Amino acid sequence: MSELFIINISIAILFLPLLGFAVVILFGKRFPKLYLFEVGIITINLLLSIYVMVVKFSSYINDALVYGFTWIDFGNVPLLGPLNIELGVKIDNVTVIMFFVVNLISMLVHVFSLEYMRGDKRFNRYFAYLGIFTFSMLGIVISHNLLMIYIFWELVGLSSYLLIGFWYEKKSASDAGKKAFIVNRIGDIGFFLGILILFTSYHTLTLDSIFAQISAGNLPFDSAAWLTATGILIFLGAVGKSAQFPLHVWLPDAMEGPTPVSALIHAATMVAAGVYLVSRIFVMLTADAMLVIAVVGAFTSFMAATIALTQNDIKKVLAYSTVSQLGYMVMSLGVGAYAFALFHLVTHAFFKACLFLGSGSVIHAMHHEQDMRQMGGLRKKMPITYAAFLISTLAISGVPLTSGFLSKDGILAGSLAFGSLTGHWLIPILGFVVALMTAFYMFRLVIMTFHGEPKNQHKFDHAHESPFVMAMPLVILSVLSIFIWYTPLPHSPDAGWFLSSWVKTPHTVVPAELSYDFMISETPVVEDQYSEHAVVHSEKYTEAMHHAHYPAMFLSIFLGGLGILLAFTMYQWKKIDPDKLSNKLSWLYKFSLNKWYLDELYDATFVNPTIYLSKALAWFDNTIVDGIVNGAATVTKFFSAISGWFDTYIVDGFVNATAFFSGFVGIAFRKLQTGKVQTYIVLVVFSVLALIFIISPF
Amino acid sequence: MEVGLSHFLVVSTALFSLGIYGVVTRKNAVMVLMGIELILNAANINFIAFSRYGNFGLNGQAIALFVIVLAAAEAAIALAIVLNIYKTYNHVNVDEIEDLKE
Numbered sequence: 001m002s003e004l005f006i007i008n009i010s011i012a013i014l015f016l017p018l019l020g021f022a023v024v025i026l027f028g029k030r031f032p033k034l035y036l037f038e039v040g041i042i043t044i045n046l047l048l049s050i051y052v053m054v055v056k057f058s059s060y061i062n063d064a065l066v067y068g069f070t071w072i073d074f075g076n077v078p079l080l081g082p083l084n085i086e087l088g089v090k091i092d093n094v095t096v097i098m099f100f101v102v103n104l105i106s107m108l109v110h111v112f113s114l115e116y117m118r119g120d121k122r123f124n125r126y127f128a129y130l131g132i133f134t135f136s137m138l139g140i141v142i143s144h145n146l147l148m149i150y151i152f153w154e155l156v157g158l159s160s161y162l163l164i165g166f167w168y169e170k171k172s173a174s175d176a177g178k179k180a181f182i183v184n185r186i187g188d189i190g191f192f193l194g195i196l197i198l199f200t201s202y203h204t205l206t207l208d209s210i211f212a213q214i215s216a217g218n219l220p221f222d223s224a225a226w227l228t229a230t231g232i233l234i235f236l237g238a239v240g241k242s243a244q245f246p247l248h249v250w251l252p253d254a255m256e257g258p259t260p261v262s263a264l265i266h267a268a269t270m271v272a273a274g275v276y277l278v279s280r281i282f283v284m285l286t287a288d289a290m291l292v293i294a295v296v297g298a299f300t301s302f303m304a305a306t307i308a309l310t311q312n313d314i315k316k317v318l319a320y321s322t323v324s325q326l327g328y329m330v331m332s333l334g335v336g337a338y339a340f341a342l343f344h345l346v347t348h349a350f351f352k353a354c355l356f357l358g359s360g361s362v363i364h365a366m367h368h369e370q371d372m373r374q375m376g377g378l379r380k381k382m383p384i385t386y387a388a389f390l391i392s393t394l395a396i397s398g399v400p401l402t403s404g405f406l407s408k409d410g411i412l413a414g415s416l417a418f419g420s421l422t423g424h425w426l427i428p429i430l431g432f433v434v435a436l437m438t439a440f441y442m443f444r445l446v447i448m449t450f451h452g453e454p455k456n457q458h459k460f461d462h463a464h465e466s467p468f469v470m471a472m473p474l475v476i477l478s479v480l481s482i483f484i485w486y487t488p489l490p491h492s493p494d495a496g497w498f499l500s501s502w503v504k505t506p507h508t509v510v511p512a513e514l515s516y517d518f519m520i521s522e523t524p525v526v527e528d529q530y531s532e533h534a535v536v537h538s539e540k541y542t543e544a545m546h547h548a549h550y551p552a553m554f555l556s557i558f559l560g561g562l563g564i565l566l567a568f569t570m571y572q573w574k575k576i577d578p579d580k581l582s583n584k585l586s587w588l589y590k591f592s593l594n595k596w597y598l599d600e601l602y603d604a605t606f607v608n609p610t611i612y613l614s615k616a617l618a619w620f621d622n623t624i625v626d627g628i629v630n631g632a633a634t635v636t637k638f639f640s641a642i643s644g645w646f647d648t649y650i651v652d653g654f655v656n657a658t659a660f661f662s663g664f665v666g667i668a669f670r671k672l673q674t675g676k677v678q679t680y681i682v683l684v685v686f687s688v689l690a691l692i693f694i695i696s697p698f
Numbered sequence: 699m700e701v702g703l704s705h706f707l708v709v710s711t712a713l714f715s716l717g718i719y720g721v722v723t724r725k726n727a728v729m730v731l732m733g734i735e736l737i738l739n740a741a742n743i744n745f746i747a748f749s750r751y752g753n754f755g756l757n758g759q760a761i762a763l764f765v766i767v768l769a770a771a772e773a774a775i776a777l778a779i780v781l782n783i784y785k786t787y788n789h790v791n792v793d794e795i796e797d798l799k800e
Contacts (some may be wrong), residue, residue, distance in 0.1 A: 678722045678730075680720055
């Protein structure tokens with residue numbers, strides 16, 4: 001199996017969903033069954049990506065497969081030096097894992113949608129959009145340069161817009177689509193500026209070349225501050241896509257899209273893109289940039305968890321839990337626990353997809369009822385959904401024996417190690433508080449939905465277990481949320497193949513004085529940019545992680561258990577009345593229920609001023625600019641009138657006078673032209689005589 | 699009194715003038731043709747006179763012969779045209795033949 005073969009297969013995996021999209025969108029109207037083509041393609045894609053993953057891990061586990069070519073060669077540009085733009089792919093272990101995750105979840109979402117979206121009038125188009133969404137995400141994962149990442153990044157933005165606003169007849173859905181797109185654009189500006197800084201400094205957009213130059217001591221504009229700024233700017237793109245504070249506001253609104261789409265966006269595609277991007281530029285993050293990222297992640301995760309505590313819409317709870325978990329991943333990258341961030345990305349992808357598809361199953365059964373206060377007791381009606389949902393909930397709550405326990409524990413240990421090494425204790429503290437709240441709100445959701453007595457008897461009576469195509473993805477995903485797929489030892493993620501051999505933390509390329517000392521390895525690093533033989537971490541960090549591992553584990557088990565217990569006390573056994581509690585803490589309750597009033601704040605600070613500014617500018621346009629234009633038009637018209645008058649009477653007058661004169665002369669001389677030869681002869685004779693008299697010498 | 703060049707020229711001038719007068723004033727096409735003949739003959743007299751009194755050899759006389767032949771041919775064609783005109787219009791009045799004017 002040559003390397004090129006694997007690269008070709010990977011590129012095929014990338015473009016197959018695009019083919020599906022093109023075929024379905026072009027011919028979907030004529031062939032109403034064409035969505036099956038898209039489903040078939042994504043299934044092939046999944047099989048191919050499993051194949052690639054197996055080959056990669058068996059034959060090339062320590063090498064990244066790179067293929068690139070120069071797309072535009074500007075040659076030697078004056079003042080800048082050689083300048084070229086490369087396109088290409090880099091297939092490393094993270095890429096093949098992401099390929100598998102994206103394709104698997106995409107395939108399951110496709111299958112789930114077959115039933116969930118049945119009868120929708122734009123059924124084919126829906127599947128086409130799923131195809132282009134998958135294509136865009138795979139593109140981000142496979143690209144080895146920032147230009148392609150940026151292009152696919154925007155494609156993800158576009159396809160999310162299409163899918164969130166899929167039911168665009170609903171105003172809230174089309175608004176949510178627009179909001180997602182615009183909020184993402186704000187982050188993308190930062191990303192774009194970061195790309196521009198890198199391109200200006202290094203004249204290339206290929207990540208490995210950039211890293212090599214930074215590693216050689218070349219800083220952007222010879223300044224450490226610029227390197228930090230670049231890292232933070234690119235991170236800003238991830239803030240938009242991965243819904244970090246303050247740009248997270250689009251994600252809860254994105255729940256307006258069809259529920260399987262939410263699963264796709266929140267588990268595998270869009271929000272994963274941001275975390276993935278930060279992991280790609282991880283090696284060029286300075287200490288300051290990492291601290292910013294860690295703080296943003298920790299704060300996002302805390303804020304979203306507090307909001308999720310009080311939401312009553314089943315999808316809103318899951319949405320905020322996604323924001324919270326993404327905050328975890330971002331925080332994990334910020335504290336240097338690179339591998340755990342990607343590990344959590346993968347485990348979270350499976351259980352969050354399961355939770356969303358499960359909620360879709362519930363919503364489907366309840367005839368599009370999303371309010372948890374109308375549910376209850378569904379456990380008996382929907383045993384498969386309940387079981388899958390419960391396993392995923394245990395996973396997200398960090399209960400032992402689940403995948404979530406492994407990855408979350410690693411992240412918490414990483415943050416604890418970070419706290420002990422740098423003294424920033426607030427980050428691990430926030431992390432642990434979030435662990436408590438996560439367990440609480442997730443079990444609150446489960447209990448309100450599946451336990452207790454049905455609140456709405458009518459809808460309950462009509463509820464039923466979902467058919468096979470909807471239940472099957474749930475089962476697969478919940479099975480993937482069990483520890484055994486990742487590690488043989490349920491308490492030790494480090495023993496698992498994911499962390500011990502698949503994903504290694506790449507060594508930082510930032511100069512030692514700009515990076516945290518614990519990010520610098522004490523042993524020399526192998527200088528080969530295509531090798532994955534990097535050190536796992538510096539010895540210092542590894543040791544701190546090791547020390548933090550058990551405290552973090554026990555603390556997180558304790559806090560998770562406490563959260564679950566609290567949820568049962570309040571909602572199952574009703575020992576504490578949630579209403580009374582919310583009345584007592586009404587200020588906090590309202591703050592959380594209203595999502596920290598952030599939407600209102602943005603409305604007041606950005607949206608409304610923008611609208612007012614637009615209105616003012618519109619007024620300016622309508623009165624001043626249009627006034628000037630209209631004034632100019634009036635003046636022009638006036639001069640035209642004068643010019644027209646001049647033309648009509650003076651110029652035309654001359655012309656007409658000439659014509660009239662000619663006519664007059666013609667009439668006068670016409671008399672001479674009698675048409676009679678004899679007259680002419682007389683004239684000739686007399687003329688000759690006259691000539692003779694004139695020229696005669698006499 | 700010896701007859702000289704000027705006498706011939708006077709006769710030819712008179713003949714030419716009569717010819718012009720005939721061409722201009724007559725309405726009958728045949729009369730116009732006769733006027734033309736007079737003009738041609740006036741020219742002939744000039745040719746011969748200059749041939750006799752000038753130092754030009756016999757060229758003038760030769761050209762006069764050509765003119766006579768030409769006049770005969772011209773008369774033949776012109777009379778043929780006049781006959782056709784007569785067939786068409788039933789008259790040969792040149793004033794009233796103006797179909798080509800339009």
